[in-house]
Amino acid sequence: MKTTIYLIRHGLTAANKDDVFAGRTQEPLHPEGVAQLVEVGKRLAGRGISKIFCGPLARTRQSAGIAGELLAAPVEAEEALTEISIPHWDGLTKEAIRARFGPEYPTWHDDPTGFRAPGCETIAEVQNRAVACLETIFRDCPGQNLLVVSHLIVVRALLLHYLVRPIADFRAIKVGNAQVAALIRDDWGGTTVEL
16 A cells, blocks of 8 residues: 655745745745646646645745645645754845855855754754654555645755665755655555655
C-alpha cells in the first residue's frame, strides 16, 4: 500500500525575484507565483490527492490554498513546515546581510553545516522538525496521495534526508519555486525520491 507525498516549494515571491531573505515574513505570492501554483494544481489533478499540508506563513498557505481549490483537497497548516528561523536576516537583501553581519552569510553559503548564530536555527534543526512532521504524515495517512508545501530550506533538508545525503550537500539540491518532487513510501517502510 504505497503512500506518496508530493513535496513542493511555495510559488514565486517578490523576495525571490529581488534576492531578499524573506525568512518568516508574511510575504504573499507574486502574480507569477500564483500562476505557478495553478499549473501545479493542473499537473497533479487526477492523482487523487486527499489532503494538503503547508507551513503557516502567507506564501505557503496561499500556495496550498490555490492547489487545494483545484484539487478539491483540504489544507492543514503545520508549524514544523515553516521556514528556518534567522530573524535578524528577515527582509534583508543578501548584500545587506553580508554588510551588516560579517562572516555569517559566507559561512551560511559555503559551510551550511557550520552555520551557527545566537537565537537561530541550524539546518540540522530544521531537518529534524520537518522529517518528524513528514514521518507523522506517512504514519497517519497510509495508502494516500498527499501534497506538502514548504520553503526552499525545508524542502532541501527533507530531500537530503530521504536521499540519504549529508547536510554538506545542501547547496547541491536545486529546488525551484513550485517544483514538484515525490516521496514514495512502500509497504516495507522504504522511501523512493522522484525529482
